Amino acid sequence: MIQVSSRAHRPSYSEADAAPLTIDVWSDVACPWCYIGKRRLEAALEQFGADETPLVVRFRSFQLDPTTPVDFAGSAVEYLAGYKGIPEPQARQMHRQVSQIAADVGLKYDFENQKVANTLKAHQLLQFAWDRGRQWETKEALLSAHFVEGRHVGRDEVLVTIAQEVGLDGLEFEQALKQEEYLPAVREDQSLATRLGIHGVPFFVFDGRLAVSGAQREEVFVAALTRAQRERDGSVDDRG
Numbered sequence: 001m002i003q004v005s006s007r008a009h010r011p012s013y014s015e016a017d018a019a020p021l022t023i024d025v026w027s028d029v030a031c032p033w034c035y036i037g038k039r040r041l042e043a044a045l046e047q048f049g050a051d052e053t054p055l056v057v058r059f060r061s062f063q064l065d066p067t068t069p070v071d072f073a074g075s076a077v078e079y080l081a082g083y084k085g086i087p088e089p090q091a092r093q094m095h096r097q098v099s100q101i102a103a104d105v106g107l108k109y110d111f112e113n114q115k116v117a118n119t120l121k122a123h124q125l126l127q128f129a130w131d132r133g134r135q136w137e138t139k140e141a142l143l144s145a146h147f148v149e150g151r152h153v154g155r156d157e158v159l160v161t162i163a164q165e166v167g168l169d170g171l172e173f174e175q176a177l178k179q180e181e182y183l184p185a186v187r188e189d190q191s192l193a194t195r196l197g198i199h200g201v202p203f204f205v206f207d208g209r210l211a212v213s214g215a216q217r218e219e220v221f222v223a224a225l226t227r228a229q230r231e232r233d234g235s236v237d238d239r240g
Contacts, residue, residue, distance in 0.1 A: 020054035021228055026062040026193050027139075029119040029126075029153055032098045032109065037144040037202035037215030039105035044221030053229070058130065059139045059188035061123040062201045063202040070154055072116040079116045092147050102147075109147045117154030119201065120186065125159050127182035127189075129166070137166045206233065 025041070027034035045055070072079055080091040095111040102109045122142050129138035141162050145151040152158050158179060164170035176182060191205070204212040204221070207228040212220060 004190055007042055013145040013223055020056045020066070020234070021207050021225070023055065023057045024060055024205040024208075025057065026060040026198055026205075027201045028062050028064045029122045029139075029142045030068070031064055032102065032118060032147060033123055035107060035147055035216040036098075036102055037204075038139070038143065039107065040202070040215055040218045041221050043105075043218040044225060046143065047218065047222050048225045057136060059126055059135055060193070061124070061126065062120055062150070062193055062198070062203075063187040063190070064201065066120070068118040068154075070118050073206045074116070076116055091187075107148065110150055113150030115150060115152040115154075116147065117152055119153065120183075121156065121159055121177060121187075122153045123175060123186045124177055124182040125163060127165070127185040129168060130141050131166060138162070138168070141166050167170055186209055 008076070019079075025038075025040070027037065041057075068083075074082065077088050077095070080086040081088045086094070086133075095109070099109040099111065100204045125142070126135055127137055130133040142153055145158070145162060146153045153162075156174065159177070160170045160174045163173040196205075201214065202213075202215055204224070206224045209231070210224050210228050212224050
């Protein structure tokens with residue numbers, strides 16, 4: 001099992017050891033490629049030997065469409081047709097194509113029952129979870145809820161339940177959500193993405209220096225991890 005850590009959950013290394021290798025991932029809960037990218041990153045971490053290498057993976061906030069309505073009564077296809085101007089046959093074909101790719105990494109997308117959601121509050125849950133060392137499993141739970149389980153990840157009560165399911169204090173999160181305690185952290189991630197020129201997700205930054213855009217094949221992630229580690233070790237020169 002891959003062991004990853006966040007700020008509140010340190011990996012098993014001594015103070016004398018080097019700091020953990022970091023992976024910052026800008027992604028959105030409502031992005032089908034972000035879930036695929038997460039699965040491919042997991043496979044890469046297995047190949048790379050993440051159990052032996054101290055790692056910190058942090059999911060950064062990014063909304064593909066901040067204008068998504070909080071409540072939309074129609075289907076995902078109807079939303080693409082009505083709000084994005086994509087003809088329904090084309091939208092269904094898009095869903096079929098991405099579902100086939102998702103299936104290749106073990107994901108069973110259910111676009112027929114998907115609930116269109118604004119993900120701003122879901123990102124606040126991810127920030128809340130980061131502070132408590134449970135962001136990795138929270139990200140997985142949110143993506144599964146949206147793409148596989150047909151749950152509405154834009155609603156407070158659903159997010160509170162998900163928080164409880166991953167071992168967080170639901171009442172504490174509910175209060176933080178009401179007070180928008182983690183909204184500034186979401187906005188800061190979004191601002192940082194703008195400063196870095198990130199326009200689409202998923203977007204991965206390895207150890208603060210190597211960028212990979214998109215849900216690339218796992219070998220691309222393995223190469224990025226290997227290079228990041230080699231640069232730390234001083235075994236890669238400026239031409240490498």
